[in-house]
Amino acid sequence: MDISYAARVMRVSFISELKLVTRYVSIPGMLGFNIAVPFFFVLSSWIVANIVTGPSGYSAYFTSLTGMTDYLAFVTIGFAFNTFIFSTAFGGAHAIRGEQEQGTAELVFLTPSNKIAWLMGKMFGNQVFGIFGFAVLLGSGFFLFGYRPQASPDIAAASVAIVLSIAAMAALGFVLAGICFFAKREEELSQVLWPTFTFFCGLAFPVQILPSWGQTIAYLIPLTYGVDATRRALILGVGLADLVMIQDLLMLLVQVFVLLPLGLLVFSRLEREARRTGVLGTY
Amino acid sequence: MLAVNIYSYRALGTDASISSIISRDFGISNFAGMIIIGTIVYLLYNRLLWGAGISLQSERWMGTIEALFVTPANRMTVLFACGVSSLVEGAWWVGCIFATSWMIFGVEPSINSWVAIIAGILSTMVALISVGVFFASFFVLTRAADQMASALQAPIRFFSGVVFPVSALPQLLQFVSYVLPVTYGIQAMRKAVLTGGDLSSISFELASLYVFALVLTVAGYFTLRALERQAKRKGTLYMY
Numbered sequence: 001m002d003i004s005y006a007a008r009v010m011r012v013s014f015i016s017e018l019k020l021v022t023r024y025v026s027i028p029g030m031l032g033f034n035i036a037v038p039f040f041f042v043l044s045s046w047i048v049a050n051i052v053t054g055p056s057g058y059s060a061y062f063t064s065l066t067g068m069t070d071y072l073a074f075v076t077i078g079f080a081f082n083t084f085i086f087s088t089a090f091g092g093a094h095a096i097r098g099e100q101e102q103g104t105a106e107l108v109f110l111t112p113s114n115k116i117a118w119l120m121g122k123m124f125g126n127q128v129f130g131i132f133g134f135a136v137l138l139g140s141g142f143f144l145f146g147y148r149p150q151a152s153p154d155i156a157a158a159s160v161a162i163v164l165s166i167a168a169m170a171a172l173g174f175v176l177a178g179i180c181f182f183a184k185r186e187e188e189l190s191q192v193l194w195p196t197f198t199f200f201c202g203l204a205f206p207v208q209i210l211p212s213w214g215q216t217i218a219y220l221i222p223l224t225y226g227v228d229a230t231r232r233a234l235i236l237g238v239g240l241a242d243l244v245m246i247q248d249l250l251m252l253l254v255q256v257f258v259l260l261p262l263g264l265l266v267f268s269r270l271e272r273e274a275r276r277t278g279v280l281g282t283y
Numbered sequence: 284m285l286a287v288n289i290y291s292y293r294a295l296g297t298d299a300s301i302s303s304i305i306s307r308d309f310g311i312s313n314f315a316g317m318i319i320i321g322t323i324v325y326l327l328y329n330r331l332l333w334g335a336g337i338s339l340q341s342e343r344w345m346g347t348i349e350a351l352f353v354t355p356a357n358r359m360t361v362l363f364a365c366g367v368s369s370l371v372e373g374a375w376w377v378g379c380i381f382a383t384s385w386m387i388f389g390v391e392p393s394i395n396s397w398v399a400i401i402a403g404i405l406s407t408m409v410a411l412i413s414v415g416v417f418f419a420s421f422f423v424l425t426r427a428a429d430q431m432a433s434a435l436q437a438p439i440r441f442f443s444g445v446v447f448p449v450s451a452l453p454q455l456l457q458f459v460s461y462v463l464p465v466t467y468g469i470q471a472m473r474k475a476v477l478t479g480g481d482l483s484s485i486s487f488e489l490a491s492l493y494v495f496a497l498v499l500t501v502a503g504y505f506t507l508r509a510l511e512r513q514a515k516r517k518g519t520l521y522m523y
Binding site for chain 2: 036037039040041043044045047048049050051052053059061062065071075195198199203204205206209210
């Protein structure tokens with residue numbers, strides 16, 4: 001594989017995705033969706049916390065489960081992760097669906113360019129808005145909800161957790177993109193999977209309160225480890241040398257090494273099958 | 284998301300302690316039931332927003348909007364029919380969600396008047412259809428209807444009190460809640476199903492729902508006329 005050629009394809013695809021979003025989809029719409037959805041979930045959690053715990057916002061029950069004193073900080077980081085789920089897991093499927101709807105999917109997929117690089121460019125293009133949404137949510141948690149970390153945040157550990165989570169979720173992104181050739185239902189897929197991740201991965205509550213079967217599912221999804229590690233780093237100030245942090249990151253690393261090649265393989269197979277059966281451009 | 288909302292409460296205390304707080308402060312004995320009723324009404328609204336609300340925009344995407352607008356058919360009849368079909372289409376899965384969540388989380392209903400429940404459901408549906416009719420006209424004025432519909436989902440879910448009683452919101456935010464018909468639909472259904480409310484106890488909510496239905500239908504009608512005039516003048520109706 002010609003690496004420099006693949007890098008060029010990825011760069012061009014990245015730029016085209018950014019242009020599509022900024023010129024056609026509209027920035028307010030994209031930002032509104034990336035920020036408004038998780039922001040209002042955090043607001044809801046703020047009201048729920050006020051109802052159950054009163055103005056103090058402190059719940060001994062929650063602290064006994066997580067070791068954290070600030071429920072809102074916990075939720076803010078969880079929902080900030082929400083933007084990564086969307087951008088990484090659904091960015092590829094969204095791009096393919098877009099090409100199908102615009103009637104350009106066959107043209108794109110019959111060029112000799114590297115399709116994995118093309119897809120990654122699209123995912124990264126979406127990720128720009130995901131990262132922006134993540135930063136805005138953390139900022140709003142800090143300034144609006146008075147979220148204060150219990151210890152000095154370990155940015156390096158959080159960054160490693162986020163990067164590994166994105167890499168692991170990209171595997172799912174490749175699979176969903178491949179499925180989109182046949183299912184043609186990218187929106188429905190995301191509407192089913194997004195709440196599923198939100199529920200099982202503990203974005204809004206600790207996974208420890210799930211029934212045991214629910215916890216089993218939770219620990220099979222990379223996002224569970226990613227969000228847990230990021231919370232520990234940003235709220236408790238846990239660094240890369242901490243044993244629990246190492247466990248989380250190792251699990252993520254294993255999932256990246258197992259899932260990413262698997263995701264790429266599934267995508268390639270599905271793309272070949274779509275070419276063979278002539279459904280690349282149908283919608 | 285219904286389960287996420289219920290577990291958000293469970294993260295902060297045991298079921299018994301949360302139920303006693305909700306009962307003490309808001310007169311609702313079962314917090315899961317409160318969320319389930321809120322979610323069901325919100326889902327109906329959502330169905331209409333994405334069904335009737337997007338209907339004209341869909342005609343534009345499919346290239347049939349100009350054909351639709353040159354027929355002599357009454358536009359409002361078309362929109363209302365879209366609203367009713369969206370309700371029928373959405374009824375089965377909303378019913379399934381209600382039954383499933385009832386079985387899993389429990390609602391513990393306290394029903395005194397079935398008439399109040401039926402009146403609450405019908406009035407909510409009438410108001411929500413008019414929401415769909417209004418948005419159908421409004422969305423054609425923009426080319427970003429799906430983004431607007433998506434962007435509206437989260438704030439409306441928050442302000443209409445799907446997850447908590449609206450009275451739990453700060454006073455200033457409650458003003459926003461009370462200009463949303465979904466709020467009254469949720470309140471009427473919670474009173475009728477969870478607190479044994481009869482027709483007289485939900486009369487304010489029912490009256491508010493019909494006022495919304497009237498206002499939104501009239502607003503939808505004038506928006507549609509404005510849209511039609513603008514489209515004929517500029518010739519841009521089919522563009523997206």
